[in-house]
Amino acid sequence: MPEKTYDHNLIELKWHEIWKDQPLYQAEENSPKPKYYVLEMLPYPSGALHIGHIRNYSIGDALARYMWMRGYNVLHPMGWDAFGLPAENAAMANKRPPREWTLANVEKMKRTHRRFAFSYDWDREVTTCDPEYYRWNQWFFLRMLEKGLAYRKQALVNWCPECATVLANEQVVDGCCWRHESIAVEQRALEQWFLRTTAYADELLDDINQLEGLWPDRVLTMQRNWIGRSEGAEVDFEVPGHGPVRVFTTRIDTIYGATCIIIAPEHEIVTQRLSAELQAHARRMIDARANQGPGDVEKEGFDTGLEAINPFNGERLPVWVGTFVLMGYGTGAIMAVPAHDQRDFEFCRKYGVQILPVIRPVDGVLPDVATMKEASGDYGMVENSGAWSGKASADARKEMAAHAETNGFGKAAITFRLKDWGVSRQRYWGTPIPVVHCKTCGVVPVPDDQLPVLLPQQIEITGRGRSPLEEVPEFFNVTCPKCGTAARRETDTMDTFVDSSWYFYRYCDAKNSTAPFDPKKINYWFPIDQYIGGVEHAILHLIYSRFWTKMMRDIGLITFDEPVRKMFTQGMVIRNGTKMSKSVGNVVPADDVADKHGADTARMFALFAAPPERDVDWIDAGVEGVYRFLGRVYRFATRNVGTPGGDGSADAKVLRKLHQTLRRVTEDFDTRWHFNTSIALMMEVINELYAKESRISAKTMADTLRIFSLMLAPFAPYIAQELWAEQGFDGPVFKQSWPVYDAEQAREIEIEIPVQINGKIRARIVVVPGLDKAALEAAAMADEKVREHMEGKTIVKVVAVPDKLVNFVLK
């Protein structure tokens, strides 16, 4: 057949058109085949798909197609961000009529995505701004309300002045909004809805052990740090005229060394007991702290003039305010033990508070206050501590906590860094929180049969600082479901991370209108076998969804503890030194690449440039190489389909290369995912074919082209499909079975072995594989060059490693 020119647009659009209206792939329910659930998190805030996103598609999609060809029943739906996040885009919510825009946008996005997202199961699509999705978000919220897992309280919350909304702790980055890196987050006291993630703090931490080896270490470490479990004790220090001040400490064994109590500037004592002047002072400190960036911050504070009594020895300690004490952690108050805590040491040195060592190193003496340069935080022997003197720190910790509990002024306690999840948002967009505020009945849940509570369609976005829903009387003026009198609907909407916490469950039963999903279907598909996404979700999305899973288990919907078995974090796409993102303005639109080089090239280059876990620099020139490769493949295949063929003298070599490559590609898919080397090997096959083209028999040519097309299908589905059709085969190439490599064909008949003299390569010998040590040594000895180098020397040692090398050590 005559050679054809590779026209990627012609090929891709042709198959795109053919497959437009038919599902390419549908996962089968309760199939006898083994199941495989693969899912990518697509970071897709709004606007155009760019090449940074293509990397996600490329990895998950290649894997999905490979598993499918391997005979698995594969579920591979669209990631959540694609349709979930545009809703939260503040600019859009403020300027656009969101519903129309978003639903239209979904259609538009679908067309663009489809060219890249090849094996998605479109039938199971979930749109998190869909009314049905709202229904089940609200349904879950009400179940949590019943269980006490959802509650409302007045709290100091993070407020982004730019978004005009509350943010969760997880959404505050370096004191700024995660969406506005230069806007400092303010603290405001507001009535807010919370989900009790802390109820699962222990379990979220413990179950990380189950994920060991299956999730990336850094993600697990980040989650452990985020949950931040500390074992210690709470102790009450009586402040005469005020009452007890509770402190949290991990080192109760040092309590005899406490020389003052330090409270956070936000502590209740400040407002309840201090003069207006000191209160103003404290407030200035709060502001100053907020304006400081992260890093080494100078410790500030002042003496309140109050005293607190150490319940262990009756000592009267001054009460200080210190900026380094955080209201949000522990009790917002600490006992300062400057001798044994570096932060307390710095503070007390600065303000001249007494330093009192009480821990002696096991084989040393108590530190000398006069010469101390820093606190010694190590465990040791407790001294100068009444009845506990002479005990080891570890023992004293336990006994002293028990003593405090017996005497009613404290107890052993565990503190977490993790906070409850603040889910209230004052955005227009998001699932309305399904409760009504009634003057007589209080907070009344909306009955299940009145769900979903939908957002009003006609809405005017006016001022900032409160929810646009508060401007819509038709929305908030309701009657109480309980007593029927006039009441006010909650105007807060839910954080969209609620959507992402369980979207991957809904994929298994996307059309269910009587429940969030059928547990039977979940039991079939879960856990997700492979989740692929950016590391940026390590603590936000990935903790929330683990929490949601445990919550669903406790309300009786599912029976397992963790949603995701294996997790993979792929690297970012970098361009001009920074992460490719719209806000930086360094994106390469996916459409441009699709037009110029094709979707196949774009995806294949994303995999070829670097291993998937590593960041990859997008260099336009590099794309050419992959494009040229596909062109070479196409031209070679089209001109060699159905040709009479050559004499077959190169058949053995070509088949050997082909089967060796097939073995490596298969292994890489099954283990390492180093697609870059898989693709390099396929390039080598093509180079070999070009070199031997005229000496390949017709049969070998046909076999080679068939196997090569199948091997290419996971990476470059359009061209693989075109070649499949060119060869006269029917149906989609990716519905074929993955080819099995032939060990006999792949076997090498001779290999080159380097011969070293004193560690330097001096010759190479050609031998059959598997030659044993003695024969290898003899073969090396027989080599002329080796003999030359041995002239007049004695052999001290010979190292011969079969199939690897021979090394003579001479003297």
Place this chain on the structure above:
RNA sequence: GCCCGGGUGGCGAAAUCGGCAGACGCAACGGACUUAAAAUCCGUUAUCCGCAAGGGUGUGCGGGUUCAAUUCCCGCCCCGGGCACCA
């Protein structure tokens, strides 16, 4: 400061268990084809000395283990990311 990654040609990278450093691709250079260019095809390409044969050096730096180290150990330097007063 603490915890993870990473450092290999002009560039992206490869070397899967301690065994040929630089596969594959980009860029560059040379050749073929062409009136010409593009495209395509073939070749060269770590570096130094040398006409060549050949030899020396080389995986961030300094040591160590080994017949043999990009790979293992010890001590540093640099880059990227995460956490950062968490009591």
